[in-house]
Structures are given as structure tokens and as C-alpha cells.
Amino acid sequence: MTNYIGKSVKRVEDKRFITGQGKYTDDIKIPGMVHAYILRSPYAHAHVKSIDTAEASKVPGVISIITGADIPEAIAGVPCGWQVDFKNGDTMKEPPHPLLVRKTVRHVGDGVVLVVAESKAIAKDAADMIDVDYDVLDAVADPKAAAQSGAPLVHPDAPGNLCFDWELGNPKEEVAAALAGAHHVTELDFVNQRVIPNAMETRGVVAQYDTAYDKYTIYTSTQNPHLIRLLMCAFVLGIPEHKVRVVGPDVGGGFGSKIFHYTEEALLVWASKHLNLPIKWSSDRSEAFLTDAHGRDHASNAKMGFDKDGNIVALQATTYANLGAYLSTFAPAVPTYLHGTLMQGLYTTPKVNVDVKGVFTHTNAVDAYRGAGRPEATYLLERLLDLGALEMDMDPTELRRKNFIPAFDGVEQEGYQTQVALQYDSGNYEPVLDRALEMVGYENFRKEQAAAASSNKILGIGFSTYIEACGIAPSAVVGALGARAGLFESAQVRVQPTGKVSVYTGSHSHGQGHETTFAQIVADRMGIPLDDVEIIHGDSDSVAFGMGTYGSRSLAVGGSAIVKSIDKVLEKGAKVAAHLLESSVDDLDYADGKWTVKGTDKSVSFGDVSLTAYVPHNYPEGLEPGLDFSSFYDPANFTYPFGAHVAIVEIDKETGAVKLKRFIAVDDVGNVINPMIVDGQIHGGLAQGIGQAMYEGALFDDTGQLINGSYMDYCMPRADALPSFEIDRTVTPCPHNPLGVKGAGEAGCIGSTPAVVNAVVDALWKAGYKVKDVPMPMTPERVWTAMQG
Amino acid sequence: MLVKGNHEFNISKEMLWSYLMDPEVLAKITPGISELEPTGEDSYNTISNMKIGPVKGSFKGKLNVIDKEEPSSFAIDMEQLSKIGNAHGKISMKISDADNGSTNLAFNGDVKLSGMIARMGQRVLSGVANLIIKEVFASLETHISESTA
Incomplete structure (x- = not known):
């Protein structure tokens, strides 16, 4: 059977998930790896008056204690990826988001001290011994209250706590006039309350710096490995992008909360070189409640x-x-x-x-x-x-x-x-x-x-x-709306000499079943068995580029990129097949994994064409060997x-x-x-x-x-x-x-x-x-x- | 976290006042308190151990007796720090004559919690805090009856 589209094929990834063989960030173990714990603010708004780490640093097994003051000034913090302007044209307020606070904590859970130790338990115990003296300030949690005059300010350079004041659509006066002339107006004041994502797997990061190659490897529980790499390298740490490999291995749910570039990612990467040690941080559930974006x-x-x-x-x-x-x-x-x-x-x-x-x-x-x-x-x-x-x-x-x-x-x-x-x-x-x-x-x-x-x-x-x-989304459209990234997707379809197919997608699966759905598309379009297709994702060293998975985009954008590459493979394959069949491309049909000369029983299989492409002894003149295509798809x-x-x-x-x-x-x-x-x-x-x-x-x-x-x-x-x-x-x-x-x-x-x-x-x-x-x-x-x- | 309640004592306002202002008495009757060390007039450093529902911890802090108007009112201003979270607050105490010739002590205050004790089970904490305060007064009553016996 090669007709897979529209069929409820059982998920191929489930075998490893339900037998406990999934490999998540916290499963990554590197010899010599040390463990990090982040001491966080218990207050929503306070000045840090002093931090006393003397007792904590004496705890056996503690390797390093790092505060905001230890992080170079040049590392300002993690950036925002989308700019929204005020209706009067002013740019939104974009205060820095430091990796660890230097002076002021601005929410419960704001990172204050990084403790690195031989085990997470030691790091946690040592963190308990750190005395942070806070000067507690008034805070505001409700968005409407925060916008009223006199509300405690979150950032001194964002008056009225306004990041932006934005509008869209028809002019307000026209809407008001239409409402005034309406037969009936339904009006409602309501709150769409804050919810906490609660992915089953909490976030985590493992960072390793390799002095031999001057290269970093980062495992992170993300929906978005390439974007994390881009943001972290170019906008936070100033590391050359080609010297960083970001892997989003198996990820246990995200629901959006793992799209974003978090401070812990950049902090661990910086610390891995600073200490020259592989280092792991994994969030516990309490931290997830406090720090996963709501x-x-x-x-x-x-x-x-x-x-x-x-x-x-x-x-x-x-x-x-x-x-x-x-x-x-x-x-x-x-x-x-x-x-x-x-x-x-x-x-x-x-x-x-x-x-x-x-x-x-x-x-x-x-x-x-x-x-x-x-x-x-x-x-x-x-x-x-x-x-x-x-x-x-x-x-x-x-x-x-x-x-x-x-x-x-x-x-x-x-x-x-x-x-x-x-x-x-x-x-x-x-x-x-x-x-x-x-x-x-x-x-x-x-x-x-x-x-x-x-x-x-x-x-x-x-x-x-x-x-x-x-x-x-269409890159030009979102760019005009303030996105600081394109939102295309990439896909590479690499046909191996034996006709087996490896597909590298920039989409990231964290529960969606891409390994099955994408394989169905490839197997169906190429007319080959599902088992002959492997979907590879989540590793910036193997996948050309990716914008990740969110906004229900994987199939519409990532899937379309795969189709583009399949089309290129089949187009080139047809040239090889025509050569082998001593026919012309226009006279060939492709179905069920073979090219057939129309109206005859002369055919050549996909596997034979693949092998010929890699062993091109008898091969069309001027055609490159190999059967491997990449595509970028930007939706209309x-x-x-x-x-x-x-x-x-x-x-x-x-x-x-x-x-x-x-x-x-x-x-x-x-x-x-x-x-x-x-x-x-x-x-x-x-x-x-x-x-x-x-x-x-x-x-x-x-x-x-x-x-x-x-x-x-x-x-x-x-x-x-x-x-x-x-x-x-x-x-x-x-x-x-x-x-x-x-x-x-x-x-x-x-x-x-x-x-x-x-x-x-x-x-x-x-x-x-x-x-x-x-x-x-x-x-x-x-x-x-x-x-x- | 709001705390509010009252307790009646079968002694005069003045007697009650003198008991309440005696640090040794306070240290003896407050549940979980292991140290109450004077640091000045009406100021103390405290160490106490608390178990509230799923969380327990050792609190270190300051306690000041303020707004004293002998014998009818005072307030306790406190700051208690622990690894499971901190408590800052002021509890006002009013001492007044009750109808039956006894003395009424009413307390009313707002204690701000932070850290784990704020996040876990805070919805039941008010009740627990009121219980603890009532326990203090019950112990005080026992102490009074023992010392006047």
C-alpha cells in the first residue's frame, strides 16, 4: 500500500514514548556534567540590597555561585521578536530582560543567583544558604490597575506601564456612530483570565562548550531550535551562529510556552564556557508555574x-x-x-x-x-x-x-x-x-x-x-506587522542510494505526531512504503533551518516545504528514469513507486533510479549525481x-x-x-x-x-x-x-x-x-x- | 492574608496588658517559637518552626511591639523570613471591657506572604493563622490560671 494520505496510520513515535524510551532534555547526560539551580525572587517587586553567598560557597560540592553582577555588562538580556507600535507611531517600550537581575526584581520567580554544583540537590541546598536582602516595593499584577495613574511602575522608562497603545480596523468615530445608530447594543465587561500552560515535561537546558572545536552544543526543551540559536547567538551572547548546535530532542508538550527564548538558555550557555563544564538545569514544577510564559x-x-x-x-x-x-x-x-x-x-x-x-x-x-x-x-x-x-x-x-x-x-x-x-x-x-x-x-x-x-x-x-x-505565516506580511523574523519553513528530502528517504524538517514535533503525518505525505507522494521514510527534526546541525512549530503551522508550512522537495526529487528522478528507459520525461507516468513509459509495461523503480543517481555509471549527460533536495516554502x-x-x-x-x-x-x-x-x-x-x-x-x-x-x-x-x-x-x-x-x-x-x-x-x-x-x-x-x- | 478574631480573658485589662508585654510569657505561649531575644525596647529577634499543611520551615525574623496605648491597644509589626517564604505584616490588638466583667482581646491584621507559602495552600492559610493566634490566647489563659492558682 502506498496510499497513505487520509488514513489513520498509528503514530510511529508512540512506540518509544509509551515504552519509556523517549529522550528528553533531562535524559541527556554528559560525562563531567554539573548541575545548576536558580535562586529566584520571592517578591514581585523589590530592590536587591545585598547578596551574601559566603555560607553557600563553603558547601562541599558547590562549584560556582554567579549573580547578576558576575555577568558581563555587554550581555544585556534576551530580546523580543516582534515590534508593535503605538497608534501615534511611537515604538513600543522594550526594557531589557537580563539573564539574572542586577538591582531590581520585577516578578516572583525573577532569577537572582545561579548556583552550580556537583548535583542538583547540592545546588539547591546551597541556594537555601544564600541570604538575599531585599527592599520590598509595591507591586501591581492586574493589567487594568497597572495602567491607571499612580500604579507602581514596572520599568522607569515605560510611563503608565504601557508597552504600547495600539489599534486596528475602522476609525473609532465611525464605529461609535454606527453603534449610536444601532437598534440594540450588547455590551460586556469581562476578563479572559490568565492560564498556565502546564506542559507535561518541564523546561530544561543542557549546555556544553567544546574547547577543541570552539563550539557549543545545547539541548533545550523547545518548539523552536533554530530560532533559539539565532536569537541567542546574534542578540544575546554574540557567538558566531555556526559555532552553536541547538537540539530540541523529544519534547513533552509546549502549547506555545516553549516557543520562546528563555533567559535560562542563554545563562547556561554562557556559564558552560565561563566554567568550561557541561551544565544542566531542569525546571521543577514550582518553577514552571512561576517562569513558563503564561x-x-x-x-x-x-x-x-x-x-x-x-x-x-x-x-x-x-x-x-x-x-x-x-x-x-x-x-x-x-x-x-x-x-x-x-x-x-x-x-x-x-x-x-x-x-x-x-x-x-x-x-x-x-x-x-x-x-x-x-x-x-x-x-x-x-x-x-x-x-x-x-x-x-x-x-x-x-x-x-x-x-x-x-x-x-x-x-x-x-x-x-x-x-x-x-x-x-x-x-x-x-x-x-x-x-x-x-x-x-x-x-x-x-x-x-x-x-x-x-x-x-x-x-x-x-x-x-x-x-x-x-x-x-507569509514572511512579507508578518514583517510588515512587526515580526523580526520570517515565517517560512525549510525541508530537505534526501533519498539514500537504496531508495530509503530521510526527511529533514524545520518543523518541531512536541506531541503533534510529525514523524507519522510527514512520513505519510512522503510515502504517499513518492509511492513508497511508510517504513522507508524517516523524519528528522529538532537539530540545528542536521536540519538546514527551521522556524519551528506553533500557530498550527507545521503541516500548512512545513508540510508544504516537504512537498516542494518531493516534487524536485521526482522531477530529477524522472530524468534519470527517462535515461534508463530510453524514453523522454514527457512520456513517463509516475505511480506506485515506479516510472512507466505510457502505454507500455516498461518501467523502472524508484529504488533503481536512486541507486543510479548515486552510482551514475549509466547516467544522463550534464545531470548532477545524487538525489537530495532542499526547499524553503513561504506561504502566500x-x-x-x-x-x-x-x-x-x-x-x-x-x-x-x-x-x-x-x-x-x-x-x-x-x-x-x-x-x-x-x-x-x-x-x-x-x-x-x-x-x-x-x-x-x-x-x-x-x-x-x-x-x-x-x-x-x-x-x-x-x-x-x-x-x-x-x-x-x-x-x-x-x-x-x-x-x-x-x-x-x-x-x-x-x-x-x-x-x-x-x-x-x-x-x-x-x-x-x-x-x-x-x-x-x-x-x-x-x-x-x-x-x- | 487577613487574620481576625477575639478571645475573652477573666482578668482585668491591666493584668492582661502586663502578661502580653512580658517576653518570657510570649515566648512560652507562642506555638513553634524557640527563641525570643530582646534587641531593644519592644523589639525582638525570633526563631520559630512552623508546619502549615504541606510546607514546613524554620522562620527567623523580627518582631516589634508598636503603637502602644496602655492598657487598651498595641500592634505587632513583624517580618519572618524562611526558605519556604516570608511573612510581613502588622496585627492590631484591642483590649476592651466585655459585658460580663471580663476583658476582650480583639486582633485584626493583614500579613503579606511570599515564596512557597504564598503559592501553596494560601487559600486555607488564613484559617490556619487564626487558629494559631487563638492557640496563643488559649495558652495564655492556661498560663494565667496556672500562675494565679
């Missing part, structure tokens, strides 16, 4: 205006986005170009304005987390639509249908130009809603709901019809998956406890290579999106302390809290990439959250409680409180 954290006001028939006439979205104390690699892009640009949704809204203030606070950095900006945009839009339907006493599905953008395939019909910069590639929105309603049994449900309205267990249904932008546009998510909840009126009874998701992610893997991605995304709605949320006290920084205090969704998901798909191919794929990694997390909250509000509203919002996570106490008015 997600979301928006405080918003939104207004959606409707005419008397329910047509949306305008949208105004105003958001304070928490960036944390320092700018993480893509932090400014998330609440702006990955959020504001999605405010058109699936709707024909003629006037849209998005106003976003990026605010520094005394908290850990906030950056991309599964969905990155699109979940926040979807939440805002979909909450307003369901609430608008309740307020106007209209059916929420009918209200959506009225406003859907009509179907367009991006080929016969042009892409849809939004009011907020993007042009959607292809879309057909009614079928996903139709299918979801069919699966729900909508009419029946409404009858059941009415029957239950007077009982103690009330029922509600919530909708979310989302769109997202993924397959990030983002891709725009969409879908309809429906939640059905039951609320116990006496306790406020919410039970998610059913969850229906119909997604359109374009063509599907491996349905089982897509299902898995959707399931995982749904769990995280529902987790935000019902369970998760980072809490800070008024001194900036994270008060739920452990699994005893931070509630993660578990299997027993979730119903068996009911999922289906429609297929609207992407018109601009060779696979017609759109991306599925984030869809579940983008669509699901508002559906669940909408269901709770619907249940309450239909039972007579005119509750507009229940803040997330919707704990029983919050639901009960909302019911008391």
Missing part, C-alpha cells in the same frame, strides 16, 4: 451593535492585555496581530475597531498559549453573539446565520477581505453549524431545556462559531480553519455546580492527512479550552504573589470532568498550499471556551436569572453568586 490575561470591554433584524452593524473591542514584567519573544504580537485581526470572525460586520493597550505588570511574562490571541478574539465575539441573541430574544443560531460571510472557495470566488487587515482564504460556514445542530438534536434539546427550567437541574446550550488564522497567506462548537451544560441550582453534559465540535481544517491525529489534536484543544472555562486560572494577590502555584491549588481539567467529545468535520481545502491543509492544533482550544460559558449563561437566562456573565473559571461559587444577583 497565556491570555485580558481585561476587556466590548460592544456589538445590531439593527432591528439582527444584522451586526459594528463592533468595538477595547482590551488591556497583560504582558508581564518582561517582553517574552512573541508577547507583543499575541494581543495585537493575532487577536485584533480576528475580530471580523465569521461575520460581515461592516465596522470594526480594536483598541489594545499592552501593559507591564509585576508578573511572569505572558505570551502565546495554544491559540494565542485567537481564543481571546473568539471569546469576545462569541460571547457577544450569544448574549445579543438572549437580549434580543432571538435564536443564537439564526442570529449567526444572518451574519455569516457567504461561502467562497478562494479560487472561483475571491478571498474575503476583512475590516481588520486579513483576507480569508476560503470558507463555507453554514455547513459546520448545520452539522453541529444535527448532531445536537437542537429542537429536541430546546424542548428538554424548557421542561427542565423549573427543576433544580437546569439546562443550557452555548454556541461558538469561530474562525482562526494559522499556518503562520495565512490559512483560516473554522468550525462550530456547541456545549450543553446542566447546573445544579442549589450549589451552582456546572456539569458539562455534551460537547459537539464540527471543525473544518481543510484536507486531513491523518484523521486520528487530527481527532487527537481537537480533543486535546477542547480539554484545554474547557479547562479555561471551568477550572483553570492563575490568581495573584495584591502584592503580586501567585497564590495558586501548585497542583494542589491550580485546577487542571481531568478526563473525569469531560464528556466523551462528539466531533465531526467538513472539508474546505486551503486554495494556496499544495496539500490544501489549514491546521488543527489550536482549533479545539479556540472554539470551545465561549461555547461553555455561553451554555451556562443560556441555562441561567432561560431559568429566569438575567445573568450576562459568569467570570471564568466558572466555579460553583461563582455561578451560585451570579444567581443571587
Whole structure:
């Protein structure tokens, strides 16, 4: 069988993962390796008055104790990879993010002292003996509070704690005028709370400096090895890039939090040369809570205006986005170009304005987390639509249908130009809603709901019809929007002399199953067995270049790069085959792993052609030997998956406890290579999106302390809290990439959250409680409180 | 972390005041305290051991008695440092006549926590702290009845 695309091939990588043979950063052991522990600030904002390391340095086994003052001044800190400007044209404020603080700590967990010892336990014990004398200062954790005058300043050169004050879309006055003339305006003040990514594998770094070759090798738990190398070499440490190898080995989940270049990476690399010792740091779970970049954290006001028939006439979205104390690699892009640009949704809204203030606070950095900006945009839009339907006493599905953008395939019909910069590639929105309603049994449900309205267990249904932008992204477009990197992808297809194929991809798998999906593409297109294909990723010394994996880009961008290289291999292979068959390229067909002269039984196999390419005794004149091609693919546009998510909840009126009874998701992610893997991605995304709605949320006290920084205090969704998901798909191919794929990694997390909250509000509203919002996570106490008015 | 509560003693305001201002008494009755060393008038260095839920640690710190208005009010200003986190705060104490002829001691304060004790189980810590303070007063009552017996 060589027909692999569209088949649920079991994941080849799972054999090593489920037998405990995965090799993660913490599994890396180098002879002579020493261990690092980072002593972190217990305060959100303080001046460091003194650091006393005398006792700690006497502990047997301690090798070195390094403070901020020991790091050369020239190493200013880790950079930000995206520039967002103020609406008046001013450049965003970009304060330095030092590897270890020199004078001021700006969030709990800010690194203060690096202790290096023979073991992690010794390093930790020695760190306990270090006395840091702090002068504790006032702190602010809430983004809206931080933007008010008089709030404690995070950085002296960022007045009002503003990083940027940005807007997108139609002029505000036009939106205001449209809202003023609207028949009805639905308005909501809400918080899209901060969530903590909680990848199963915590972060870690192993760094080794080799004096013989003057070369560094770094293992790091990253989604993005080449970008880490580029940022660290060129912008932090000033090391020549060709003298650094970065490996992202097996990585146990990232959800965005491992995209970024963290201080620990550069700190360990610097220390490995400074001490001339291989050195390892691995984060424990407490550190992960404090230092892995968090997600979301928006405080918003939104207004959606409707005419008397329910047509949306305008949208105004105003958001304070928490960036944390320092700018993480893509932090400014998330609440702006990955959020504001999605405010058109699936709707024909003629006037849209998005106003976003990026605010520094005394908290850990906030950056991309599964969905990155699109979940926040979807939440805002979909909450307003369901609430608008309740307020106007209209059916929420009918209200959506009225406003859907009509179907367009991006080929016969042009892409849809939004009011907020993007042009959607292809879309057909009614079928996903139709299918979801069919699966729900909508009419029946409404009858059941009415029957239950007077009982103690009330029922509600919530909708979310989302769109997202993924397959990030055309380099020229993102460059114009402030990205300091291109967002293409590379792929090399190296055919070995025996016809076996090694594929080097710049995409990085940390749970997505690339080793299977990418191999399916190669085996299918080349007509060879799946076992003949090996996918190699995550090593900057073997892969030419890579922009890594995030923004549901691997298949749409990385997969397309692989297709380009496959095409080149087959094109050259055909020349060799034509020579061997004494025919011309135009007379050959390629299928099932062999070239055949049309209309004859004369053929030559892929393996024979490969061998000939490497043993070119009988070979076309002028053709280079070998069969090995690299390609870089820069997409023409983002891709725009969409879908309809429906939640059905039951609320116990006496306790406020919410039970998610059913969850229906119909997604359109374009063509599907491996349905089982897509299902898995959707399931995982749904769990995280529902987790935000019902369970998760980072809490800070008024001194900036994270008060739920452990699994005893931070509630993660578990299997027993979730119903068996009911999922289906429609297929609207992407018109601009060779696979017609759109991306599925984030869809579940983008669509699901508002559906669940909408269901709770619907249940309450239909039972007579005119509750507009229940803040997330919707704990029983919050639901009960909302019911008391 | 907010702490708040009260306790009634069957002695006069003045008597209660004198017990509360006696460092030896305080050292004896405070749970976990192993050292209370005067460093000046109304200032002490302290060492104490605490176990709160999943975390335990040895705290070193300063304790000052401030805002003294004999015999009706004072406040304790404290800073306690440990490897599991730090506590800074001020607890106000009000001593007043109770209806039944006894004396009421009411406490009210805000203690800021940092480090691991802030992150783990802080939601239950207020209750624990109130319990500890009540335990102090219960011990004081026992001490009073023993010393006046």
C-alpha cells in the first residue's frame, strides 16, 4: 500500500514514548556534567540590597555561585521578536530582560543567583544558604490597575506601564456612530483570565562548550531550535551562529510556552564556557508555574451593535492585555496581530475597531498559549453573539446565520477581505453549524431545556462559531506587522542510494505526531512504503533551518516545504528514469513507486533510479549525481480553519455546580492527512479550552504573589470532568498550499471556551436569572453568586 | 492574608496588658517559637518552626511591639523570613471591657506572604493563622490560671 494520505496510520513515535524510551532534555547526560539551580525572587517587586553567598560557597560540592553582577555588562538580556507600535507611531517600550537581575526584581520567580554544583540537590541546598536582602516595593499584577495613574511602575522608562497603545480596523468615530445608530447594543465587561500552560515535561537546558572545536552544543526543551540559536547567538551572547548546535530532542508538550527564548538558555550557555563544564538545569514544577510564559490575561470591554433584524452593524473591542514584567519573544504580537485581526470572525460586520493597550505588570511574562490571541478574539465575539441573541430574544443560531460571510472557495470566488487587515482564504460556514445542530438534536434539546427550567437541574446550550488564522505565516506580511523574523519553513528530502528517504524538517514535533503525518505525505507522494521514510527534526546541525512549530503551522508550512522537495526529487528522478528507459520525461507516468513509459509495461523503480543517481555509471549527460533536495516554502497567506462548537451544560441550582453534559465540535481544517491525529489534536484543544472555562486560572494577590502555584491549588481539567467529545468535520481545502491543509492544533482550544460559558449563561437566562456573565473559571461559587444577583 | 478574631480573658485589662508585654510569657505561649531575644525596647529577634499543611520551615525574623496605648491597644509589626517564604505584616490588638466583667482581646491584621507559602495552600492559610493566634490566647489563659492558682 502506498496510499497513505487520509488514513489513520498509528503514530510511529508512540512506540518509544509509551515504552519509556523517549529522550528528553533531562535524559541527556554528559560525562563531567554539573548541575545548576536558580535562586529566584520571592517578591514581585523589590530592590536587591545585598547578596551574601559566603555560607553557600563553603558547601562541599558547590562549584560556582554567579549573580547578576558576575555577568558581563555587554550581555544585556534576551530580546523580543516582534515590534508593535503605538497608534501615534511611537515604538513600543522594550526594557531589557537580563539573564539574572542586577538591582531590581520585577516578578516572583525573577532569577537572582545561579548556583552550580556537583548535583542538583547540592545546588539547591546551597541556594537555601544564600541570604538575599531585599527592599520590598509595591507591586501591581492586574493589567487594568497597572495602567491607571499612580500604579507602581514596572520599568522607569515605560510611563503608565504601557508597552504600547495600539489599534486596528475602522476609525473609532465611525464605529461609535454606527453603534449610536444601532437598534440594540450588547455590551460586556469581562476578563479572559490568565492560564498556565502546564506542559507535561518541564523546561530544561543542557549546555556544553567544546574547547577543541570552539563550539557549543545545547539541548533545550523547545518548539523552536533554530530560532533559539539565532536569537541567542546574534542578540544575546554574540557567538558566531555556526559555532552553536541547538537540539530540541523529544519534547513533552509546549502549547506555545516553549516557543520562546528563555533567559535560562542563554545563562547556561554562557556559564558552560565561563566554567568550561557541561551544565544542566531542569525546571521543577514550582518553577514552571512561576517562569513558563503564561497565556491570555485580558481585561476587556466590548460592544456589538445590531439593527432591528439582527444584522451586526459594528463592533468595538477595547482590551488591556497583560504582558508581564518582561517582553517574552512573541508577547507583543499575541494581543495585537493575532487577536485584533480576528475580530471580523465569521461575520460581515461592516465596522470594526480594536483598541489594545499592552501593559507591564509585576508578573511572569505572558505570551502565546495554544491559540494565542485567537481564543481571546473568539471569546469576545462569541460571547457577544450569544448574549445579543438572549437580549434580543432571538435564536443564537439564526442570529449567526444572518451574519455569516457567504461561502467562497478562494479560487472561483475571491478571498474575503476583512475590516481588520486579513483576507480569508476560503470558507463555507453554514455547513459546520448545520452539522453541529444535527448532531445536537437542537429542537429536541430546546424542548428538554424548557421542561427542565423549573427543576433544580437546569439546562443550557452555548454556541461558538469561530474562525482562526494559522499556518503562520507569509514572511512579507508578518514583517510588515512587526515580526523580526520570517515565517517560512525549510525541508530537505534526501533519498539514500537504496531508495530509503530521510526527511529533514524545520518543523518541531512536541506531541503533534510529525514523524507519522510527514512520513505519510512522503510515502504517499513518492509511492513508497511508510517504513522507508524517516523524519528528522529538532537539530540545528542536521536540519538546514527551521522556524519551528506553533500557530498550527507545521503541516500548512512545513508540510508544504516537504512537498516542494518531493516534487524536485521526482522531477530529477524522472530524468534519470527517462535515461534508463530510453524514453523522454514527457512520456513517463509516475505511480506506485515506479516510472512507466505510457502505454507500455516498461518501467523502472524508484529504488533503481536512486541507486543510479548515486552510482551514475549509466547516467544522463550534464545531470548532477545524487538525489537530495532542499526547499524553503513561504506561504502566500495565512490559512483560516473554522468550525462550530456547541456545549450543553446542566447546573445544579442549589450549589451552582456546572456539569458539562455534551460537547459537539464540527471543525473544518481543510484536507486531513491523518484523521486520528487530527481527532487527537481537537480533543486535546477542547480539554484545554474547557479547562479555561471551568477550572483553570492563575490568581495573584495584591502584592503580586501567585497564590495558586501548585497542583494542589491550580485546577487542571481531568478526563473525569469531560464528556466523551462528539466531533465531526467538513472539508474546505486551503486554495494556496499544495496539500490544501489549514491546521488543527489550536482549533479545539479556540472554539470551545465561549461555547461553555455561553451554555451556562443560556441555562441561567432561560431559568429566569438575567445573568450576562459568569467570570471564568466558572466555579460553583461563582455561578451560585451570579444567581443571587 | 487577613487574620481576625477575639478571645475573652477573666482578668482585668491591666493584668492582661502586663502578661502580653512580658517576653518570657510570649515566648512560652507562642506555638513553634524557640527563641525570643530582646534587641531593644519592644523589639525582638525570633526563631520559630512552623508546619502549615504541606510546607514546613524554620522562620527567623523580627518582631516589634508598636503603637502602644496602655492598657487598651498595641500592634505587632513583624517580618519572618524562611526558605519556604516570608511573612510581613502588622496585627492590631484591642483590649476592651466585655459585658460580663471580663476583658476582650480583639486582633485584626493583614500579613503579606511570599515564596512557597504564598503559592501553596494560601487559600486555607488564613484559617490556619487564626487558629494559631487563638492557640496563643488559649495558652495564655492556661498560663494565667496556672500562675494565679
